[in-house]
Amino acid sequence: MANSPAPPSCRYFNLTYPLPFVAHVEINRPEKMNAFKEDMWNELPPLFAHLSTSPSTRAIILSGAGPKAFTAGLDVQEASQSSIFSPNNSDSALDGARTATKLRRHVDAFQACITAVETCEKPVIAAIHGWCLGLGVDISVCCDVRICAKDTVFGVKEVDIGIAADIGTLSRLPKVVRSGSWVKDVCLSARPFGAEEAEKVGFVSWVGRIGGKEEVVREALRWAELVAGKSPVAVQGTKEILNWSWNRSVEDGLRYTSVWNSAMLQSEDTREAMMSGITKKTPKFAKL
Incomplete structure (x- = not known):
C-alpha cells in the first residue's frame, strides 16, 4: 500500500x-x-x-x-x-x-x-x-x-x-x-x-x-x-449507477448506464474476468 x-x-x-x-x-x-x-x-x-x-x-x-x-x-x-x-x-x-x-x-x-x-x-x-x-x-x-x-x-x-x-x-x-x-x-x-x-x-x-x-x-x-477481489472498474461503476438511479426513473437509469458502460466496457478487467471463468484461475485486476 x-x-x-x-x-x-x-x-x-x-x-x-x-x-x-x-x-x-x-x-x-x-x-x-x-x-x-x-x-x-x-x-x-x-x-x-x-x-x-x-x-x-x-x-x-x-x-x-x-x-x-x-x-x-x-x-x-x-x-x-x-x-x-x-x-x-x-x-x-x-x-x-x-x-x-x-x-x-x-x-x-x-x-x-x-x-x-x-x-x-x-x-x-x-x-x-x-x-x-x-x-x-x-x-x-x-x-x-x-x-x-x-x-x-x-x-x-x-x-x-x-x-x-x-x-x-x-x-x-x-x-x-x-x-x-x-x-x-x-x-x-x-x-x-x-x-x-x-x-x-x-x-x-x-x-x-x-x-x-x-x-x-x-x-x-x-x-x-x-x-x-472484484474488478474495481465494475464495483465503482455499480455503486455510481445505483446511487445515480436512486431518485430517477428506470428510463433515466438505463440511459445513464448505457453512457457509463460505453466507456467502462473498454476496460481490460472485462476480458480478465471472463477468462478467469474459463481458466478457473483467480483474476488479478490492475489498480484504478
Whole structure:
C-alpha cells in the first residue's frame, strides 16, 4: 500500500489496511462512546476524499472504537456550549434573517461532512455495534451496506434534544427502509430499536449471533475482501449507477448506464474476468 498518497492526519479516526485493498476506518473517541464534536466531523471529508481516489483502496469498513458504541451521536454537552445550539449565546446584533443564514450555513457544512461517506467512490460497509444513536444513524444511512451486532441499539434521538434531525436521516432513511409508518414511528418517538427490528425492516442486512464488535467486524472483513477481489472498474461503476438511479426513473437509469458502460466496457478487467471463468484461475485486476 506504500505507493498510494499518504492519507490525511486524523486525531479521531484510525485508518488501517487489515487486508489487501480493504481499508478499516474506526471512529476513535471511545472514552466518549465515539460521540461527535465539530473537530471530528470536519475530519471526515478529507479522509473519505483520500479513500475515494486511493488506488490501494477498493472497499471500506466503518466501525467504532471500543466495546460500547459505533457512536452515541452528537456530543450534546460540548454542542450545548456552542452559540450555534444556544440562541442565548448568539450574536444579539444579528436580526432573524441573518441569524437564520448563519445557522443554515453551519448545517449545510455539517451535512456536507457526513455526505462525504455517501459520495465516496468506493463501497462502504458500516460494522455497527453497541449504541448507534442520532448522528450514528445519519452516518450509517450514508453507507452502502449496514450490518450490526446482536446487541446493537439504534435510535433517532434528535426530537429528545428539541430539534428535527437535520444531517440526513429524515431524507435518507425513508428511501433505505421504504416504510413510511415505521420511519415516522422511530423518528417522532425517538424510541430505541434493536438489531432484530432493524433487520426486519431492512435497515441492516446482517445481524451477528454472539454480540459485540469482534463478530461484526469479522463479517465486514469477509464482505469487504469479497468485494475487493472484484474488478474495481465494475464495483465503482455499480455503486455510481445505483446511487445515480436512486431518485430517477428506470428510463433515466438505463440511459445513464448505457453512457457509463460505453466507456467502462473498454476496460481490460472485462476480458480478465471472463477468462478467469474459463481458466478457473483467480483474476488479478490492475489498480484504478
